[in-house]
Amino acid sequence: GNGRLDRFVIIGGGISGLSSAFYLLKEAKLRGRGAAITIVDPSDRIGGKINTLRRDGFVIERGPDSFLARKTPIIDLAYDLGIENELTGTNPRAKKTYILHHGKLHPMPPGLVLGVPTEIAPFAKTGLLTWGGKLRALMDFVLPASKETGDESIGDFLSRRLGTEVMERVAEPLLAGIYAGELRKLSLSATFPQFREAERKHGSLIRGMRANKRKGAAAPVSASRVPAAVKNSMFLTFKGGLATMVEALNEALSGVERRLGVKAVAFRQNDPDEHGTDSPPYEVLLSDGEILEADGIIITAPAFDAADLLEPHTNVDALRAVNYVSVANVVMAFDKSKIGIDFDGSGFVVPRSEGTTITACTWTSAKWLHSSPGNKVLLRCYVGRAGDEAVVDLPDDVLTDAVRRDIRQVMGITAEPLFTEITRLHRSMPQYPVGHLQETAKLRTKLRAEKPGVWVTGAAFDGVGLPDCIRQGKEAASGVYKSLLG
Numbered sequence: 260g261n262g263r264l265d266r267f268v269i270i271g272g273g274i275s276g277l278s279s280a281f282y283l284l285k286e287a288k289l290r291g292r293g294a295a296i297t298i299v300d301p302s303d304r305i306g307g308k309i310n311t312l313r314r315d316g317f318v319i320e321r322g323p324d325s326f327l328a329r330k331t332p333i334i335d336l337a338y339d340l341g342i343e344n345e346l347t348g349t350n351p352r353a354k355k356t357y358i359l360h361h362g363k364l365h366p367m368p369p370g371l372v373l374g375v376p377t378e379i380a381p382f383a384k385t386g387l388l389t390w391g392g393k394l395r396a397l398m399d400f401v402l403p404a405s406k407e408t409g410d411e412s413i414g415d416f417l418s419r420r421l422g423t424e425v426m427e428r429v430a431e432p433l434l435a436g437i438y439a440g441e442l443r444k445l446s447l448s449a450t451f452p453q454f455r456e457a458e459r460k461h462g463s464l465i466r467g468m469r470a471n472k473r474k475g476a477a478a479p480v481s482a483s484r485v486p487a488a489v490k491n492s493m494f495l496t497f498k499g500g501l502a503t504m505v506e507a508l509n510e511a512l513s514g515v516e517r518r519l520g521v522k523a524v525a526f527r528q529n530d531p532d533e534h535g536t537d538s539p540p541y542e543v544l545l546s547d548g549e550i551l552e553a554d555g556i557i558i559t560a561p562a563f564d565a566a567d568l569l570e571p572h573t574n575v576d577a578l579r580a581v582n583y584v585s586v587a588n589v590v591m592a593f594d595k596s597k598i599g600i601d602f603d604g605s606g607f608v609v610p611r612s613e614g615t616t617i618t619a620c621t622w623t624s625a626k627w628l629h630s631s632p633g634n635k636v637l638l639r640c641y642v643g644r645a646g647d648e649a650v651v652d653l654p655d656d657v658l659t660d661a662v663r664r665d666i667r668q669v670m671g672i673t674a675e676p677l678f679t680e681i682t683r684l685h686r687s688m689p690q691y692p693v694g695h696l697q698e699t700a701k702l703r704t705k706l707r708a709e710k711p712g713v714w715v716t717g718a719a720f721d722g723v724g725l726p727d728c729i730r731q732g733k734e735a736a737s738g739v740y741k742s743l744l745g
């Protein structure tokens with residue numbers, strides 16, 4: 260290499276920022292160049308939403324808890340970091356998911372994929388839906404595919420194909436776990452493009468999802484890549500929690516500078532005519548007054564923070580249009596001997612119409628065997644969703660009481676928890692509006708032309724899942740290099 264040193268500032272130390280840094284280093288090596296990287300985050304730790312608490316033998320996730328095994332970018336990163344043997348899957352004996360219906364837990368009919376039935380017999384038998392609702396869903400086989408090519412909401416799409424009842428009673432509570440959102444406001448193309456593909460290719464959502472399932476079973480995308488021990492799990496995490504990946508990244512990025520506890524408040528472009536060609540192309544101003552020189556900037560902050568940084572430079576309407584929902588979760592640990600329940604599933608979800616405080620409950624100790632000592636039970640209850648966010652800011656004792664009332668009514672649990680951990684995540688769940696992909700693509704194209712070397716990415720853009728964020732970090736790294744050096 261020629262030893263040329265490029266300076267990069269990464270705004271945000273979540274998984275998007277960390278993977279951007281990781282892949283910038285890889286890319287630098289490949290190109291025989293040096294990279295001087297600084298990560299800036301107002302928090303006092305890296306990891307962003309990933310936040311694992313290890314306490315009394317428990318592994319407790321305060322943020323994300325796992326990821327989809329078939330999404331390869333995170334598996335690849337695990338191998339790159341040498342932590343693939345730390346991967347672990349869900350307990351095969353806790354596959355069932357329940358749904359609260361008229362106050363009682365019903366097993367979800369087998370064969371539901373993201374709320375879409377792919378096996379007719381169990382779907383026809385379920386007590387969750389009326390006959391009218393079931394027949395309406397089966398109309399999907401005969402209803403013609405829409406000829407529109409533009410985006411629409413997931414809610415509109417699912418009601419169009421399967422009817423409102425399936426959408427509200429089954430799909431919304433299941434998918435709300437991922438977006439905490441209102442399906443009528445969420446973009447289909449930005450969330451589940453495979454639904455639209457299924458309709459287009461097979462003339463029916465059900466037929467299409469069945470074909471996808473068969474294809475998936477015949478050629479599991481990442482099966483060859485994951486260690487044999489976890490091959491059969493749909494979801495994966497690490498035995499020490501998701502923090503394992505953050506810790507490994509932290510080590511791999513030991514040569515990267517950190518500015519923790521400070522915000523990036525603005526950046527400016529230097530005009531070479533005015534400042535001379537020796538001046539850096541960009542300068543990033545931090546909240547403590549420090550100025551970082553940069554050839555490239557990768558912004559991975561949530562949309563509202565990214566919009567503040569970009570507003571002086573470009574039109575940020577596409578970012579302002581992404582609303583963020585606040586949620587909280589209440590984790591409770593118990594002695595197994597005090598709970599007379601055989602948890603034969605991974606937990607349950609709650610449709611809006613049930614009117615409980617909790618929106619879902621994961622039976623964490625049953626779903627993830629690594630999470631708890633064998634004689635203990637760990638439950639994670641979720642509160643807050645679009646249209647119901649005030650609950651997140653209830654005082655601790657009021658929130659805990661409401662959650663305990665729900666689990667008493669639904670599961671009969673009256674035991675005193677050994678401990679309770681409450682995590683509030685304000686404005687944490689991005690709601691991609693209809694047209695999101697198109698609008699953010701426009702913003703990025705414009706930014707690329709006007710501010711070469713400045714890249715904006717992260718969960719606000721092309722996918723909220725951890726694997727999607729890692730993919731976007733990788734794309735950011737190669738994108739920034741391309742715009743700097745071609």
Ligand code: FAD
Nearest residue numbers: 271273274275307308323324523560564717718723724725
């Ligand atoms: P973040 O982790 O939000 O990081 C962005 C960082 O930018 C933050 O640390 C912030 O402090 C920093 N920042 C903001 N402004 C500035 C500034 N001006 N200057 C510098 N830094 C700034 N995904 C899954 O795959 N599986 C799950 O099970 C899952 N569960 C989830 C559960 C919850 C409760 C939530 C909230 C999300 C969940 N997700 C899950 C989604 C996933 O966790 C996130 O999409 C992902 O972690 C986002 O990573 P990120 O780096 O893009 O953003």
